[in-house]
Amino acid sequence: MQFKPYARSLAIAFSLALVAGCSSTGGTQDGSMDGGVAGSGASSSGVSGGQASGSGYGGTAGQQADGRIPQQRTIYFAFDSDVIRPEFESVLAANARFLRENGNASVVLQGHTDERGTREYNLALGERRANAVEQFLSVQGVSPSQVEVVSYGEERPAARGQNEEAYAQNRRVVFAY
Template sequence: MQLKRGLKRGLKPYARTLAVALSLAFVAGCSSSGGTQDGSMDGSRDGAGTGTAGSSQVGGSGIGTGSERAGQQADGRIPEQRTIYFEYDSDRIRSEFEPVLTAHARYLSSNGNARVVLQGHTDERGTREYNMALSERRARSVERFLSVQGVSPSQVEVVGYGEERPAARGQSEDAYAQNRRVVFAY
């Protein structure tokens, strides 16, 4: 019995290391598609840098390459795109937003005094309690991504607003899509 416990304790650090290595390999192997530098999915620049989606529609096919977005803060400025969007009832980071997150991770890693609040949001569907939890899960998934990229946990704060602060009013799919987001607030 003690031998089993000893083996489990001895393997635990290796399992963590393996999990981190696999996460890094997964992130490095992902490609991006769609979206524009400002966070909109249709090429409009409404709400760029303000943390709101404005009147831009999410879900269209945008232009731009991952290398353009990933290098946008090369001069040491905060990346322009500060909003990423999620699918309905999901906290999974969409591949087209990984270069945006990587840009923020680079900025935060190279500016140790910088702090960011990750503000999670949902659309109005679902109960208030469920939406509060989902919005926090979305922000936490972004926090995990940044952590894997080397950002210090002391630089990141997570807040879940649920459906309380919509970027777009209405009950259309476009409005819902604009509200399912995480905003980087520096």
């Protein structure tokens, strides 16, 4: 049939376009911020790295008064979920406050997943996670023109490894100012 070569060419073109659209533009990944914040949040009470940085944020919420970008810019998600966990609502509220008070500031919400699942599924899940954060910010009064959503799926892991600790660090949304 004549259709098969056409379909194959179309599939290759689509794959190349998808890879080009998801390629890195250089620079560093904002997910590396977790180490510095977790280290400064020494008041955490024995909670794992990702959770400690979210729960130990209360002390830095006052930074919004002087117009600085919040220190905590990463929130984490449960496996196969786009539901915002309660321990990260204060992080989201602080970032929302910063964006409301700085109307000229903009943010890219970068959705990430762990490596489990297909590439396509993980891109969609990363987008759903970033969209959940965008919806939260919108409810908090942040202008939609200040927010952009992008999904990297499993392509930019914060931690390498095939264990639950690494997976948990990779299931995240990063605020990239």
